[in-house]
Amino acid sequence: MSYPAGWDLVNITGTYIGRNGVPCTGSVTLSSPQLVLRSGTIVPAADIVFDLVNGTFSGQIPATDDPNANPSGWTYTVTENVPGGRQGYQIVAPHTSPGIDLSTVVPVTMPQPPTFGFPYVTLSQLLGTAVGDGAYLIGYQFPGTGGIARTVQTRLQDRLSIMDFGAYGDGTSHPASSRFATLASAQVVYPSCTALTDELDMLALMAARDYLQTNSTYRGGRIYAPRGHYLMNRNVAFTPYNQLYNMIVEGDGATATTFDFTSAPASTDGITLNGNGSQFVLRNLMITNAPGNNISINLTATPGLGNYSLLLVIDNVRSQFAGSNGLAATNCFMTTVRDCWFASNGANGVLFNGFHTSTQFSRVYSASNTGAGFNLNGMTYSGFDSCGSDQNGTYGYAMANMSGVVFKNCGAESNADDAIHLYSSTASFGSLPASVADIHGVVFDGCVTVGNGTGAAGSFGGFISAATSNSRPIEFKIIGGASTPNTSSDHALILTGGGGNIICHKELFNDSSYTALDFITGSASVANATVTGQRMLVSLSVVQALTTGTMTTILLDTTQVNDLGATLASGKITIPRGVNKVRVSASLDFAANATGVRQMFLQHNGANLFGFPAATINAVSVGDTIVSGVSTVLSVATGDTFNVQAYQNSGGNLNVSTGYNTWLCVEAIN
DSSP, rough: OOOOOOOOOOEEEEBOOOTTTTTOOEEEEEEEOOOOOOTTTTEEEEEEEOBBBBTTTEEEOOOTTTTTTEEOOOEEEEEETTTTOOOEEEOOOOTOSSSSEGGGGGOOOOSOOOTTTTOOOHHHHHOOSTTGGGGGGGGOOOOOOOEEEEHHHHHHHEEEEGGGGGGOOOOSBGGGGTTOOSSSHHHOOOOOOOOOTTHHHHHHHHHHHHHOOOTTOHHHHHHHHOOOEEEEOOOOOOOOOEEEEEEEOOOOTTEEEEEOOOOOOOOSSSEEEHHHHHHEEEEEEEOOOOOSSSSEEEEEEEETTSSOOOEEEEEEEEEEOOOOOOEEEESSSOEEEEOOOOEEEESOSSSEEEESSSSEEEEEEEEEEEOOEEEEEEEEEEEESSSSESSSSSOEEEEEEEEEEEEEOOOEEOOOOOOEEEEEEEHHTTTOGGGGGEEEEEEEESSSSSSOOOTTSSEEEEEEEEEETTTTOEEEEEESOEEESTTTTTTEEEEEEEEEEEEEEEEEEETTTTOSHHHHHHEEEEEEGGGGGGGEEOOOOOOOOOOOOOOEEOOEEEEEEEOOOOOOETEEEOOTTOOEEEEEEEEEESOOOOOSSEEEEEEEBBBBBOOOEEEEEEOOOOSEEEEEEEEEOEOOOOOOOEEEEEEEEEEEEEEOOOOOEEEEEEOOOO
């Protein structure tokens, strides 16, 4: 094929073999635009066609950057007229090219208009990692409205992966010595490396951290750990700058991405946040087997003093098999823990000790830990929503120094000790601020416990135990909810007021499955708002004759009102479960007789006590004599009884009449 004189030519070849190994037949067409040579000659747009011989062709084509042609920097459109051939891709043929082999050309989108210096792309360039090669050569544009053209390289840089820093994530040990001969050479790539035994998975995480954790105004970003099992042999610590972490560490799910600290030295924590900082997110991964705490936050601070961390989020994380706590934190503000599972840790599932405000736990499960599911000391205006704590070695929830904290729809099952344990002491208070001293305004709303106290029957609170010391009070409220015992000897509530008052407010709480009564001693009391205003009112259906000069129990036998759930037998009203304070009143109608006096006495458990009326009236000369009285508010326990006695000295038998003036009423106050 001949071309105008003076045109630079470039060699071109191509070979096409079918999948069956037979050379292809057909042709290759290279289409060029209309050109004007400097001599003034017009070269119309034309196709250059090469026929395949034994599946191959070779020839020459004019250079696309020939300075004698206008425009310079144009492109050929290549059409491979063979079965399965590529259609309509563009190439350039620089005059400096040693030759073009179409088998090495990868079609790409060319810049428009084409410019000199944008050569065809070879496989070696596409696989290259140098700046300008690889993903730099491939275009990308988001298909939605407003999407702009980018390279795949810039698109991939939107999310930083620890795989970009040499992590393996295959659950197999890859020490630094497998890649580096000396510690010095390892530290060139990984400055955090301290020994050739350091795991490359860990060093990759640290390198990603260090890349983002620069001390600048715009520090931080997101570290992604794709599905895999990553080995860590030392603590991975994050530190703030100007009180800012601004860091997100995330995986592909709580059982898909695992950070495993099994090989770390004794007492080593896993992921650590150190210092006075904010905005850190840990989500969608598992942390396991740290010899110390799996996750630790600000543990170097003094509880209630020093550094504080705030606006932290732990989301969809599973923390298990730590030598100590699954999560341990000191002095946190506005921390959110949600959709997490803390299991089989050597101490507590969750330990929050210090001054904590605006803390929110939502759908957090803590189970099978050696200590408590949740161990909390020093918290105010915070909440726990739909959390569970089961089968722990001590308490489901243990707490001290709490103010204005609400537990809503939380549960505890099969814990060795109390489902919920409240305590107050000078030792637990320590250096905390006065705003969280002791326990005030803690509410358990719609909480349910089942089968707790498995460690010793009858020794632990199936729902709540509370104990005070050092004259420090506890006051809390139960709204709704229910509790079921582990054994028949268990108590729903065990309140031990030892030097500090304990006040339990209770409303609409169902503990009817317990046969053992609540155990309440010392300066402890229960106020049950559910029963306030409920009463039992009984009357006499048959007149009762009284012997003169003899104290006689009135055998009231007819129930007029009973929304209290009390019982009546032999003239005595018996107090049901859940009633703590009552007011008692009575009235007796003595038949007409003008001789002597008429007396009425109210009795509690068969005896007269302070606060009970003992009314004495001289008999009237006309009509019946009516005697009545009302007690003060009286403390009671389940099974206590009340009855009324009468006395007359008319000189003969005298009847107590039936009707509206003979009755006994017990009204619940709480």
